[in-house]
Amino acid sequence: MSARPRLERRNRIRRPIATLGRRMIDGIWRVGTITRFFTLVLGSSGTSFARFRLVMREVYFSGVLSLVIIVVSGLFIGMVLGLQGFETLQKYGATESIGVLVALSLVRELGPVVAGLLFASRAGSAITAEIGLMKVTEQLSAMDMMAVSPMARVIAPRFWAGVISMPLLSALFAAMGVFGGYVVAVVILGVDNGAFWSQMQAAVDFRYDVLNGVVKSVVFGFAITVIATFEGYDAPPTAEGVSRATTRTVVSSALTVLALDLVLTAFMLRNQG
Amino acid sequence: MPPEILVDVESVGFTYDRRPVLKGISMRIPRGSIVAIMGASGSGKTTLLRIIGGQLKPNEGRVTVAGRSVAELPLDDLYAMRRRMSMLYQFGALFTDMTVFENVAFPLREHTKLPEEMIRDLVLMKLEAVGMRGAHRLMPAELSGGMARRVALARAVVLDPMLVMYDEPFAGLDPIAMATIGTLIRTLNHALGSTSIIVTHDVFESLSIVDYLYFISDGVIVGAGTPEEIRRSDLPYVRQFVHGEADGPVPFHYPAPPYPRDVGLVQ
Numbered sequence: 001m002s003a004r005p006r007l008e009r010r011n012r013i014r015r016p017i018a019t020l021g022r023r024m025i026d027g028i029w030r031v032g033t034i035t036r037f038f039t040l041v042l043g044s045s046g047t048s049f050a051r052f053r054l055v056m057r058e059v060y061f062s063g064v065l066s067l068v069i070i071v072v073s074g075l076f077i078g079m080v081l082g083l084q085g086f087e088t089l090q091k092y093g094a095t096e097s098i099g100v101l102v103a104l105s106l107v108r109e110l111g112p113v114v115a116g117l118l119f120a121s122r123a124g125s126a127i128t129a130e131i132g133l134m135k136v137t138e139q140l141s142a143m144d145m146m147a148v149s150p151m152a153r154v155i156a157p158r159f160w161a162g163v164i165s166m167p168l169l170s171a172l173f174a175a176m177g178v179f180g181g182y183v184v185a186v187v188i189l190g191v192d193n194g195a196f197w198s199q200m201q202a203a204v205d206f207r208y209d210v211l212n213g214v215v216k217s218v219v220f221g222f223a224i225t226v227i228a229t230f231e232g233y234d235a236p237p238t239a240e241g242v243s244r245a246t247t248r249t250v251v252s253s254a255l256t257v258l259a260l261d262l263v264l265t266a267f268m269l270r271n272q273g
Numbered sequence: 274m275p276p277e278i279l280v281d282v283e284s285v286g287f288t289y290d291r292r293p294v295l296k297g298i299s300m301r302i303p304r305g306s307i308v309a310i311m312g313a314s315g316s317g318k319t320t321l322l323r324i325i326g327g328q329l330k331p332n333e334g335r336v337t338v339a340g341r342s343v344a345e346l347p348l349d350d351l352y353a354m355r356r357r358m359s360m361l362y363q364f365g366a367l368f369t370d371m372t373v374f375e376n377v378a379f380p381l382r383e384h385t386k387l388p389e390e391m392i393r394d395l396v397l398m399k400l401e402a403v404g405m406r407g408a409h410r411l412m413p414a415e416l417s418g419g420m421a422r423r424v425a426l427a428r429a430v431v432l433d434p435m436l437v438m439y440d441e442p443f444a445g446l447d448p449i450a451m452a453t454i455g456t457l458i459r460t461l462n463h464a465l466g467s468t469s470i471i472v473t474h475d476v477f478e479s480l481s482i483v484d485y486l487y488f489i490s491d492g493v494i495v496g497a498g499t500p501e502e503i504r505r506s507d508l509p510y511v512r513q514f515v516h517g518e519a520d521g522p523v524p525f526h527y528p529a530p531p532y533p534r535d536v537g538l539v540q
Contacts, residue, residue: 134369137364137366137369138362138363138364138366139366139367139368139369141328141362141366142360142362142366143368144328145326145328145355145358145359145360146355146356146359146379146380146383147352147353147355147356147383147384148379148380148383148384149352153383
């Protein structure tokens with residue numbers, strides 16, 4: 001057997017392993033870079049709090065402008081929960097518990113998670129695209145040459161605005177969902193009004209349910225905005241680079257939110273038991 | 274008495290991705306002068322500007338501005354120095370979410386605590402100098418390329434810098450806009466008593482406004498002189514550049530295997 005086919009065969013086995021190894025090393029590098037970026041953002045956050053106006057402006061762009069999608073989605077999801085829950089609970093003659101079902105699913109899970117996914121696709125993608133394009137058009141570099149740190153002036157305000165907006169949006173989502181469930185169950189399907197609210201009030205615990213939901217949404221807020229700002233800041237300064245970074249923001253934020261949700265839920269249920 | 278040297282570039286070398294971009298560049302730029310750094314696209318001119326501005330660190334040699342080594346300055350001192358130097362970017366790099374007025378006011382608002390009326394007066398004064406006062410309410414997207422660059426120029430000089438760096442200020446402009454920018458660079462340099470470094474590949478415009486020119490090719494200085502000396506120069510690279518000849522020391526062809534072999538005429 002000549003040396004050449006053997007070499008080729010060996011390469012055929014080696015190459016995928018090498019590719020896998022390279023991908024893993026790249027991935028680990030990336031985690032390191034994101035962590036470094038995160039500490040830099042935290043380190044340059046002084047300006048954001050000293051000039052809170054800068055953060056409020058970004059709260060308007062990522063929070064207030066996300067209101068429509070959050071309110072409408074919350075309402076619809078609450079209504080669907082009402083319909084589905086009513087159908088199932090009817091079999092056990094427990095339709096009055098519909099309020100509990102709707103409220104618990106929204107406050108514990110759907111509120112933070114769905115609001116997080118919507119926030120990532122509505123505001124996260126916009127943050128990445130804006131920062132990426134500022135880089136393409138040399139605005140970040142120009143700011144740096146004017147002795148104004150882009151980290152402090154551009155990145156940190158957007159980061160904190162996301163962290164502030166996310167729990168508020170999530171709470172609003174849950175509230176709208178409960179209202180949607182109320183409309184379907186009480187107004188349309190005729191569940192007793194008093195039972196709907198009183199059962200909900202008795203079963204939903206402030207610490208275990210509401211506060212844990214808030215903790216989740218705060219964690220998601222951190223995760224989504226770190227990813228969105230990092231992807232924008234790290235994007236190659238080309239049209240293709242920015243479009244890929246925007247896609248990556250949506251995909252990795254969604255996966256991160258879902259993975260974090262599993263971990264947080266496991267911890268929270270364990271503590272409760 | 275010889276003029277004071279503001280920017281001293283001492284045998285600077287810079288490598289990017291193991292590819293040498295600059296190899297032992299030295300130049301001394303006297304205070305108050307206008308100097309052009311010329312060369313073909315990709316010859317490392319912009320890299321040199323970024324090294325002078327402290328955005329990149331050289332692998333070899335050093336750059337001193339006003340007597341201080343830029344690469345060795347801690348961030349706070351570097352930022353303090355950058356308040357006294359500014360850079361005009363090729364496409365202006367205006368902040369697209371602010372009006373023309375706010376763009377020019379940006380360095381003042383970030384670095385000073387001046388009262389609003391004074392900021393207004395200063396901004397309108399600089400905009401008047403570049404002929405763009407009437408456009409102060411417009412957004413950058415509403416300006417043409419030449420107008421955007423004039424606004425960026427007003428922003429670059431709003432803090433009265435000691436050093437202004439221009440990255441391709443003439444690229445992509447029509448002849449009228451080009452002459453306007455050229456005149457502005459000259460007059461502003463005089464009026465502010467600053468020093469200017471222009472990175473460009475536009476020969477005619479620069480020959481008419483600068484005091485001294487450097488030619489860079491493949492990361493080394495291949496020619497230097499006053500506009501008069503450059504016009505008379507018989508250095509092959511300078512000749513090719515000044516007279517715009519297609520072939521010469523800079524080859525017309527991108528490096529490639531022999532043509533007959535690529536089209537399959539010979540094995």
